[in-house]
Amino acid sequence: MLAGIAFQPKDPIDDLLARIADTMLANGKSVAGYVQKRRKDADCGTLVHVRNLRSGDEMPITKNRGKMAKGCKLDGDALSTLAAQLARDVEAGSDILIIARFGRSEAEGRGLRDVISRALDLEIPVLVGVRDEYRAAWDAFHGGYADALALSTQAIENWLSQTRADTLAV
Template structure:
């Protein structure tokens, strides 16, 4: 646990257990009902296997996977679609939302791409960030954050409590901003 002088605005929930997307949906619904302004995305898996992300600021949805053909084993993630989503999310941070929600810190983010820049920019702006982290990306997440992120259980109330506290803290000016690039620098 960190002391009160080190104000953390970054939290991770594990992405190995089922139910992460449903949990994020519930948390977003509750926080919106409480009047918080949210940015980022929720992830939705379509019946045909396509993965879509829904933009919390605009309500728009877009696919982020590509069809590779039968028998393909490569990554289905469409890097161009994800880059476009990241650019849109960066623009929404200018409105100073109360919280940024990122449904995955995965391979793209571990390699320095995907939504990683969005997380960095939110931290620079002292906007709290809630991220679901893939287990196989955990070492890259730990390197990226320098161990400064809170670790939350996959528990609705624990996540809601952290979000509410982080949003209240970000409204004060005594936060330690995250460094650009890697937080460990």
Template sequence: MTPQAGQTDALLTRFAQAAATRGLCVHGIVQTNTDCAGQGKCDMDVRVLPDGPSFRISQSLGAGSRGCRLDAAALETAVGHVMARLDAMADLLVVNKFGKQEAAGQGMRAPIAAALDLGVPVLLGLNTRNHAAFDAFACGLAEQIAPDLASLEAWLARAPAAA
């Protein structure tokens, strides 16, 4: 968990790029947030790793809206692309976050479980709102890692299936 919004997304994106540059087969999704001038909200896009496509997973609900802006259908489309590509040749699954959808049994939950079944290490972002749901899902098997590139690299080096 990082202290500011967007920092985890940027960190996971940098880490996934660095791992791919080293020749690792990285699957999953990373998120990019783009400020929408004057709206106070951002557009949220995810890119399916390793090479796309990208999907807008936020929807504009209009000025003053307070509801959830997640476009769950767009997220599930991205998830479908991840599932179609994920296999035992993967060295790593990166997930932008274990969020509301995953807490409800949707979103990237199936790819996370599939990767673990294949012995593929999984790195994901987590916020405090969904920490309890993640702990229940992980059954005590998760490891918290400091949110910096060096700590992520050290974790990957000792991950059992990492190449």
């Protein structure tokens, strides 16, 4: 009921997860989770926004720290807001939870770990994007419980068909 999708920084993980989510939503499924969108910013190059898959709402997840800063920074308040939104969505019931990134916050024991765990407690299947640099932390988090998936629509669809196939078929 848990799968990690391995990807590299330039891989189109968000496009793939958004297509999966959109297909499921079009088929009447309840989808909780988020995907990321990158937007150009004059000061720091790129800001990252997240789109809540249930509501469609978008919000920035990184802060513009000004022209002199080296890059943008994760906004902890925005991450907390996202976690609260996803926790509500999971508690309301979902056919699946999609988490675009198991990132630095999750690797450090924070972020969306509790949301993932709660979804599993509620027997909601969870798909998570995992960059190689966080693989060891991901493996420690799930302790051998998660399936490892390639970054491909077919691999994800195969996993969905084997995981509560009665509710998840896309």
